Amino acid sequence: MSPVVRPTDPIKRIPPPRHYPAWLKATFADANVAVPESVLEENRSKIEYTQVIASGRVLGGEPNPRANYMPPPMVVEQRPKVLVTFKVLTIEDRPITGFNIRVDSQNLITDAEGQAWVEVYEGIPFSWSTGRESGWSLPIGAKRRLRMTGLVPMSQTFPVSVPIMLFVYPESGEFQIGKRVFTQTITYTTS
Numbered sequence: 240m241s242p243v244v245r246p247t248d249p250i251k252r253i254p255p256p257r258h259y260p261a262w263l264k265a266t267f268a269d270a271n272v273a274v275p276e277s278v279l280e281e282n283r284s285k286i287e288y289t290q291v292i293a294s295g296r297v298l299g300g301e302p303n304p305r306a307n308y309m310p311p312p313m314v315v316e317q318r319p320k321v322l323v324t325f326k327v328l329t330i331e332d333r334p335i336t337g338f339n340i341r342v343d344s345q346n347l348i349t350d351a352e353g354q355a356w357v358e359v360y361e362g363i364p365f366s367w368s369t370g371r372e373s374g375w376s377l378p379i380g381a382k383r384r385l386r387m388t389g390l391v392p393m394s395q396t397f398p399v400s401v402p403i404m405l406f407v408y409p410e411s412g413e414f415q416i417g418k419r420v421f422t423q424t425i426t427y428t429t430s
Contacts, residue, residue, distance in 0.1 A: 338374030366396035
């Protein structure tokens with residue numbers, strides 16, 4: 240409800256709720272009006288930033304640390320590499336393709352002729368191993384390849400000083416180097 244106003248009452252001027260200074264009233268009309276320095280100083284932040292510097296120390300000015308004794312570099316004899324060829328065959332002397340052989344840190348896979356090659360350092364023992372299921376063979380009289388399963392896992396380590404060819408027979412667990420034949424012992428687990 241609005242108050243009752245009589246036309247005979249004198250007009251009342253209601254003052255604004257807040258009195259603005261002259262410089263602030265001028266900024267309402269023009270934003271580029273200069274603000275007095277006293278007002279700026281009054282509203283300036285009172286936090287003072289000080290930087291503490293450690294006296295007497297210069298970064299990087301420390302004495303050099305004592306050097307550790309380093310012996311002169313050793314002359315290391317570079318050993319030549321020797322080629323080792325694996326030829327993987329079935330009992331009927333048929334090549335097994337796609338047979339996996341793990342040599343040191345490499346995985347070798349035999350090609351269509353059952354061969355895989357690797358170069359090893361002369362005189363340093365190298366280790367190789369095979370798994371139980373790997374490779375494909377073409378039996379005598381067959382029209383398609385046969386997956387090789389139930390093979391004897393083999394693992395051997397020996398040094399090599401001349402290029403050699405290893406004939407590997409994973410079905411019987413034998414491998415041949417030159418004229419010497421080695422047999423891998425078959426171990427059965429209870430699982």
